[in-house]
Amino acid sequence: MKIGILGGGQLARMLALAGYPLGMEFMVLDPAGDACARPLAQGIQAPYGDPAGLERLAREVDLVTYEFENVPAEAVARLQGQGKVFPGPLALATARDRLAEKRLFHELEIETAPFAAVEDEESLAAAVDRVGLPAILKSRTLGYDGKGQVRIGADEEPRAAWRALGEVPAILEGVVAFEREVSLIGVRGRDGAMAFYPLAENLHGDGILRLSRSRPGDPLQSRAETLVARILERLDYVGVLAVEFFQVGEQLLANEMAPRVHNSGHWTIEGAVASQFENHLRAVAGWPLGATSPTGHAAMVNLIGEAPPPSRVLKIPGAHLHLYGKASRPGRKVGHVTLVDAQQSRLEERLADLLEVLGEGGETGE
């Protein structure tokens, strides 16, 4: 079975690494000639919306999936016409538009922070009245890793933020004093079967995920599964879906979702029986889902900007290094490291060692 992937970055790379053992082959479509999945896949170098490139991809593969939600909707619609794109266009259209996403959450009675649509200065003023300040103004589309958003302080001028964002269709979201951010990764097969990984608890810095810890047995697991199951069923979803929540007391507020494998699930490669990458592929291929049960307590640390020399990481007992083959650049995710241990306390000790090696001691949040 040959899988086409829109996007040839690290998520496509890890999908390919998970898929070869299943007997799959891969072709990625990416505008960049040096996309980091390329050594592991055939490649088409073309813009995501390029009709000729999409047509070739559709012709050469059995089915198409994507590694990020900012592909043009028309591109997916074009592939959908041939019945071979998973997850489907409805999931993509919803996830790529922060407003549509929040409206879906409300329709499904999933709580969120207060929000309001912003289309111009007039609706901005109304939104501020409704949501209050401080708040965050986010572009409806094309936002990821903290991009496309501007914070408006309690005594700041909202119009400055509006201009800074580029006066594009936006959503104003209230700032929530949350205790922690968690994400749930769910997967749904073509037959409707669903499975969920243990919740992950996430720490961000500068808008980029820095650290995820798996939380097997978390008291909010069952509640989060109920909410994500609603989304999976409503969208007739096929594949892996990640949903980020803020926890406020015992309440879970949905923040955003990603219709794909997700950075907060990279720990599943070693920390669960079948990884999110394998399960995404099993789902889109129409095969039985793999076990999402944990193999221990896991922690994943992103390598951002520049990867350390491998030896420095590999001297930490049990450290699993994942480099993406990308050149160094400030703020760029170039790899991650995962630790797994049967004991939470021992995991934390080794995590402290790892963070010290990475020069990030003291940022573990515990």
Added chain:
Amino acid sequence: MKIGILGGGQLARMLALAGYPLGMEFMVLDPAGDACARPLAQGIQAPYGDPAGLERLAREVDLVTYEFENVPAEAVARLQGQGKVFPGPLALATARDRLAEKRLFHELEIETAPFAAVEDEESLAAAVDRVGLPAILKSRTLGYDGKGQVRIGADEEPRAAWRALGEVPAILEGVVAFEREVSLIGVRGRDGAMAFYPLAENLHGDGILRLSRSRPGDPLQSRAETLVARILERLDYVGVLAVEFFQVGEQLLANEMAPRVHNSGHWTIEGAVASQFENHLRAVAGWPLGATSPTGHAAMVNLIGEAPPPSRVLKIPGAHLHLYGKASRPGRKVGHVTLVDAQQSRLEERLADLLEVLGEGGETGE
């Protein structure tokens, strides 16, 4: 770091799958244009001894390793001149010659079945006198998966076997009534550090490995480690080495060794913290070795001849499917499946399910 591999089969493929996350890239040299590691590596299609191919390989990679021991010694010597082939030529020369191998075992006071060199009909008669019958006549080189060997029954004519083997330099080995066959996979780094996986217990059929079970805590573990450590040190070995033993009572008789990753260690992908593939690469790269500790009890079943449809295997909870992307052919290893469980008894239940799905019920040896 770019790694060159002599041979582009499933072992090279699994080395590449383990090495990309470490930031490595791969180039394989193989006479076949459709070698199954090719989708995951750059390739040179050339005979193993081809000077131009070897020169290009040496020029384009940082170091060279191999996936099987039947590469021409001159090819490795040529690469060794540039100081970049691991394991080194002494290990290869020893492992590719059954007689040299057995003599090394004796030199290191590692017991074996009785054996004698056979070069002609005269030495054959002397060998039969010394070793006794039944015995197995094996070609000194180019034997694997039961090839290159002929059994001589207690009342059979040895010269018929000698002719059947092609009258090539050979070794006559006594048949041992062993209780079980086990293998130990060890790894030694460039700095001399060594690590060993739990013993694997192996079942063969028609000369081909069918099933390996990891045996964490086996009473013979420490003895086997002592013996393999002697070999690793004597050969100043770098990389993974597999040694097969027959157990007779509490005695371990060395049968043969492979200077490379080995089929009886495929279970380490999920059944140990760092797999044999990752550790081979870490060793040859000069990096710290990874933990060889088990993640549970593991069993690995080879898929021989033809792979079943993926869905049939994947419906077994926790089954890890590994297909090699090879066409079906009788007797060919086309993939394997690994199961891991914290409890030995539960593993055996699931293994029985798996063997039933594969149409091999009742062959588990337990």
